[in-house]
Amino acid sequence: MKPLAPRHRTSARTLLATGLITSLALVSGCAKSEDDTADKDKGSASQSEQGQVVASPSTGSGPTCSIDAYGAEKIDLKSATVGFSQSEKEANPFRIAETASIKAEADKQGVKLLTANAQSQFSKQISDVQDLIAKGADLLVIAPLNSDGWEPVLRSASAKHIPIITIDRKINATACKDYVSFIGSDFVEQGKRAADQMIESTGGKGEIAILLGAAGNNVTTERTKGFEDRIKEKAPGLKIVFKQTGEFAREKGQSVTENLIQSKPGITGIYAENDEMGLGAVNALKGAGKKPGAVKIVTIDGTRNAVQGIVDGWIDGVVESNPRFGPLAFQTLDTFTKGEKVSQDIVIQDSAYTKDNAKSDLGKAY
Amino acid sequence: MLSVNGLSKSFPGVKALSSVDFTARAGEVHALIGENGAGKSTLIKVLTGVYQPDEGEVTYDGAPVRFATPLQAQHAGISTIYQEVNLVPLMSVARNLFLGREPRGRLGLIDFRSMHRQAEAALRDLGLRVDVRRPLRELGVGAQQMVALARAVSVDARVVVMDEPTSSLEPREVRTLFGVIRMLRERGIAVIYVSHRLDELYEICDAVTVLRDGKVVHTGRIAELERLRLVALMLGREIADVRQEGLTKFAGGHDTEAEPVLEAQELTVRHQLHDVSVSVRPGEVVGLGGLLGSGRSETAKAIAGALPTDSGRVVVAGVRVRTGSTPAAIRAGISLLPEDRKAEGIVPGLSVRENIALAALPGLSRFGLVDEARIDRIVETFMERLRIKAASPQQKVGELSGGNQQKVLLARWLAMQPKVLLLDEPTRGIDVGAKAEVQKLIDELADDGLGVLLISSDPEELIEGSDRVIVLKDGAVVEELTGDAVTEDRLMRAIATAPAVTATATGEGTGPGGHDD
Amino acid sequence: MTDLTLGRVTADRERLLALLQEYGVYLGVVVLFLVNTVFTPHFLSTENFRTQAVQVAPVLIVALGMALAIGSEGVDLAVGSVMALSTSLLSLYLGYGPGIAVVVALVGGAVVGVANGSLIAFVGVQPIVATLALMVAGRGLALVLLPQLKDVHDPAMAELGSGDALGVPYVVLIAAALALLVGFVVRRTTFGRSLLAIGDSRPAARLAGLPVRRVLILVYVCSGVLAAVAGVLATARLTASDPSSLGNLMELSAITAVVVGGTPLSGGRIRIGGTVAGAVLIQLLTTTLIKHDLPPSWTQIAQAVVIVLAVYAARERGKR
Structure with a gap:
């Protein structure tokens, strides 16, 4: 005998269930979180942010691109509409700062900005960009989720001669034909600089561990490559004895480090490929009763929490991966639309935080 | 062709x-x-x-x-x-x-x-x-x-x-x-x-x-x-071959004057039952006859609250029972031994002990905690009384023979001290020895004053076991056999009756539908 | 003659297989423990046991709720999202003090449980579908409430996460207490007994007059609250609320622990001891591979092997 729940009662229960969820959402209205005021301070502090600085001069070395070569028409940036497609949810400091920077710069320049967020779904990003084009974007700034699969978008953009700038990740296409230029960090270089910091902090001797990022991610492989190459080259005394993934997450970084410091109590340093895993490692060291500085930690990204970690003495160095693409992106667009040449590959100059500048530059961290 | x-x-x-x-x-x-x-x-x-x-x-x-x-x-x-x-x-x-x-x-x-x-x-x-x-x-x-x-x-x-x-x-x-x-x-x-x-x-x-x-x-x-x-x-x-059996051993043995313990009145379930009324007195075994699909099992399920009814009333010992609710029917003292023992009766993975205690569980607990000692007593009592053959009370019911599984189910319901037992094909698929035992048990239970409604496809069992037989056809009652009329011959005649004859018996004939209020 | 010996051999093999299914998970734990004792430096230390126990606690607590859901012939895929939701709520309400914040977080878990249970018991949606819906919705809601990682500075929460009583971390004490409690509920309460009967044969349980719907809802409420507890403890340990990554793939770890622990997916049976051992087994396995610095892909492969073995065992159980 099949269950025969009377229909009307059923729908009433469903309603009740949905109602409960909705009320749960409403409940958050009267929420009171721990440090509401501190958040506001933070907000105002980040107004003092600084834009990026180009590592390689924009028209110096390397291939360049001009509006004639690209086949677009000159327009005045001030009267143009710029479309921005973000790849991931603004749920981590990097993405938040990146989007905020683009928006702030558009405001400052008085440019009309259309934005879209792909929520980590590549198919959504493709349709996002097509939407932006349909809505009348004259110029596009894209933070790509993937490097491949952009043909449909590039085709519709080139049909309308819309210049595209990609930021933070590259797309696999021909520069100055399919897109104008790429602005981003050099992840291998970031790894190398982290290695330099590690060598300095440890004196070039001892055993070190790497907390890898998520597997199969180009950021992970490049940051690892740069670090390992530089260590091998400059400090043969430093031995990498441990390499495990912390999946770019604080919790995973913490649990992996807990295991690490038990099986290898003599570990000298930990290189975390992002700040979150580094902060997890700090948690683990605290839990194990270690003193600040007993294990040298070097991380990459430059979030406020990590820089605070330097001030507190737990972290030795943070290599910045600057998310503030706004000023440079708009400057590049401006130069390009005026008809001048821009570089196809614009590598930005990431700064670094050490014990010397952490306190003073805390406001610069995102 | x-x-x-x-x-x-x-x-x-x-x-x-x-x-x-x-x-x-x-x-x-x-x-x-x-x-x-x-x-x-x-x-x-x-x-x-x-x-x-x-x-x-x-x-x-x-x-x-x-x-x-x-x-x-x-x-x-x-x-x-x-x-x-x-x-x-x-x-x-x-x-x-x-x-x-x-x-x-x-x-x-x-x-x-x-x-x-x-x-x-x-x-x-x-x-x-x-x-x-x-x-x-x-x-x-x-x-x-x-x-x-x-x-x-x-x-x-x-x-x-x-x-x-x-x-x-x-x-x-x-x-x-x-x-x-x-x-x-x-x-x-x-x-x-x-x-x-x-x-x-x-x-x-x-x-x-x-x-x-x-x-x-x-x-x-x-x-x-x-x-x-x-x-x-x-x-x-x-x-x-049909023997003129005459009366069964129950006939006249029970007080037919007593008030019915179970009265089901005009039960109607769309496409399945039409105005079926059944009453059972204490100590009486009432048979439900009819062919497969005539509404026998549906009647039992409707009385036990397992089949929601469109209309009709169920009254147990003078108190009206909410239809369509198994717990309400159980509380009122109605117990159903379902036709499909393996799928709807036993819980195969649980032990004999847990199976016997299953329905009585809410009554055997205090503050949600199970009273193990009382369960042990009940399990022991019924395993002995029903002569359940299991290696131990801890043996899984799924491993028992069909007859013993059926006895475990009987024990589960008897532990509830029911007023009415609805038995749907209680002896199907169990061996001859166990069959006789179960039949004897049904006798004993009726003697103890329970009202029993017996469903069986075996005309002999139905006639031998019942004091009265209600014959169903196409979801409606076509005849009630009482006293001397409880014979296999009459049973089969009732089942075979053409609709014209039955029309007078039920006032409705076999025309289904028209009762969906 | 040959037939006879052959018969005995297969009988022995079957008995061995049955034993392995019954106690294989404990054997696995013992073997891994011994292997580590011999091959892993600094394995036999209080500190290490403490770390392992603390790390396994959240998975274990979630697995306890999962065991109830699986025992009722269902599954709760929403547990990971409930952890995220509870960490969001915790962070949002910490302003009222840790006590109230924890209560709100647990209520959040219970509400998701009620939603899951209602969908399953009243609407008749299959558990895997109903909880999948709440899995997506729960994580989404968690991120709406708290879009990004937020530090928790409350000293009481920090103490909960890393403090201890008589050398045993609170987190571990709570997990142990909950394991005992759930074990007791399953064995000794009418709820536990009804749950098993419903998991084994729902039509029979319904005809026996058991309150099937009420029990099912309660099962998912328990699972939701336990997941919320795990979320609170994980937050306390991390001293941060991270709804975007907390509890990711937790449902899979919990199901693995339950299944490896010998609870059949077909319902009707719950092994709490086995579930604890299952969670410990997976923890030890991961730890062993990390401590020996084997490539991360190995961890995934090893987990896959354990799951395949468990499913194989479950299949054998199903045949009997």
Whole structure:
């Protein structure tokens, strides 16, 4: 005998269930979180942010691109509409700062900005960009989720001669034909600089561990490559004895480090490929009763929490991966639309935080 | 047209069909009947290619054939219409009609206009006027069945198998269906018609084949077969053999003057029960007779709250019980031993002990905690009293024999100290020794003052065990046998009665429906 | 003669297999423990046991709720999202003090449980579908409430996460207490007994008059609350609320622990001891591979192997 729940009662229960969820959402209205005021301070502090600085001069070395070569028409940036497609949810400091920077710069320049967020779904990003084009974007700034699969978008953009700038990740296409230029960090270089910091902090001797990022991610492989190459080259005394993934997450970084410091109590340093895993490692060291500085930690990204970690003495160095693409992106667009040449590959100059500048530059961290 | 010779089919431990001969002729409606387990469905499944015969051969159109899959049988022109319509509810009526063989236009696309036109024509032929663009599920069950039938006919079927096609139809829809069947017959299509409704069989069928225990016990023109004889054949009781049993040992032994402990009044469940009233006095065993599908199990389930009723009342010891709620019925003192012991009765993975204590669990706990000592006492008492043979109370019920499983279920209900016991086929599928034990137990329980409602397909058991027998047919009470009338002969006559006679008995006849208030 | 010996051999093999299914998970734990004792430096230390126990606690707590759901012939895929939701709520309400914040977080878990249970018991949605819906919705809601990682500075929460009583971390004490409690509920309460009967044969339980719907709802409420507890403890340990990554793939770890622990997916039986051992087994396995610095892909492969073995065992159980 099949269950025969009377229909009307059923729908009433469903309603009740949905109602409960909705009320749960409403409940958050009267929420009171721990440090509401501190958040506001933070907000105002980040107004003092600084834009990026180009590592390689924009028209110096390397291939360049001009509006004639690209086949677009000159327009005045001030009267143009710029479309921005973000790849991931603004749920981590990097993405938040990146989007905020683009928006702030558009405001400052008085440019009309259309934005879209792909929520980590590549198919959504493709349709996002097509939407932006349909809505009348004259110029596009894209933070790509993937490097491949952009043909449909590039085709519709080139049909309308819309210049595209990609930021933070590259797309696999021909520069100055399919897109104008790429602005981003050099992840291998970031790894190398982290290695330099590690060598300095440890004196070039001892055993070190790497907390890898998520597997199969180009950021992970490049940051690892740069670090390992530089260590091998400059400090043969430093031995990498441990390499495990912390999946770019604080919790995973913490649990992996807990295991690490038990099986290898003599570990000298930990290189975390992002700040979150580094902060997890700090948690683990605290839990194990270690003193600040007993294990040298070097991380990459430059979030406020990590820089605070330097001030507190737990972290030795943070290599910045600057998310503030706004000023440079708009400057590049401006130069390009005026008809001048821009570089196809614009590598930005990431700064670094050490014990010397952490306190003073805390406001610069995102 | 389609026939089988010397067909045998076995499943592990069961011989489902043995040396069956069966012939469906063109332009003939052939009734295929038999009680549960007689082999009807196995035979149909062999004919339609679901099963392969172990022995014997299938001849179609004069040549031996072997259908490896149902699809092959379908392509050869054998269509089956099941009780449950097997179409796609979300697709339009027309799509359903032409599923898999849609008319194609240029470019290989479906030519919807031509499809809709053809679909309308095909349904009009069957006397059905519906918008063929609407999704199938918006149609009534009867209309859906018509669509299934139209599909069967339009694929140029030459044999149509109908498995209980009227079980969920309104009387008006039954009329239409019969019209269609007659039309099929005129077109020279062979129809195999499976049903338990005798009146329908006599109305629409030309020939009949009766199966029992996997064997053909009769085949011939239906007009030449008396109703009573047909029932006797199905139940396996030769009329001449029917002993004039007279009274059972209970008759007169119980106080028939006592107020009924159970009164079920005018229970109605759409398509299943129509105004069924049953009353049971304390210490009385009341039998529920009738063929498979007559509403016996449904009556028991409706009383026990396991089948929601559309109308009707259940009163236990003068107190009205909420229908449609098993817990309410149990609280009132009604216990049901379900027909399907393995699926609905025992909890196979739990121990004998847990199974016995299951229904009584809420009563055997304090603050949600189980009172283990009391459970042990109850389990011990009933294992001894019912002579349950298990290695220990901790043994899994699934490992016990059928008879012992049944006793465990009886123990579960007796632990509730019920006022009324509803026993649905309590001795089916258990060995002879255990059967006698269970029957003896039923006697004892009635002697202890319980009201018992006994359902059995075995006429002997029903007659021997019951003080009174209520005979059901097509979901309605057709006769109540009391006193000297409780005999197998009377039982079978009641089952076989033509509707004209029963009309006076129930005031309603067998016309189903019309009670949905 | 040969037939006879052959018969005995297969019988022995079957008994061995049955034993392995019954106690295989404990054997696995013992073997891994011994292997580590011999091959892993500094394995036999209080500190290490403490770390392992603390790390396994959240998975274990979630697995306890999962065991109830699986025992009722269902599954709760929403547990990971409930953890995220509870960490969001915790962070949002911490302003009222840790006590109230924890209560709100647990209520959040219970509400998701009620939603799951209602969908399953009243609407008749299959557990895997119903909880999948709440899995997506729960994570989404968690991120709406708290879009990004937020530090927790409350000292009481920090103490909960890393403090201890008599050398045993609170987190571990709570997990152990909950394991005992759930074990007791399953064995000794009417709820536990009804739950098993419903998991084994729902029609029989319904006809026996058991309150099937009420029990099912309660099962998912328990699972939701336990997941919320795990979320709170994980937050306390991390001293941060991270709804975007907390509890990711937790449902898979929990199901693995339950299944490896010998609870059949077909319902009707719950092994709490086995579930604890299952969670410990997976923890030890991961730890062993991390401590020996084997490539991360190995961890995934090893987990896959354990799951395949468990499913194989479950299949054997199903045949009997």
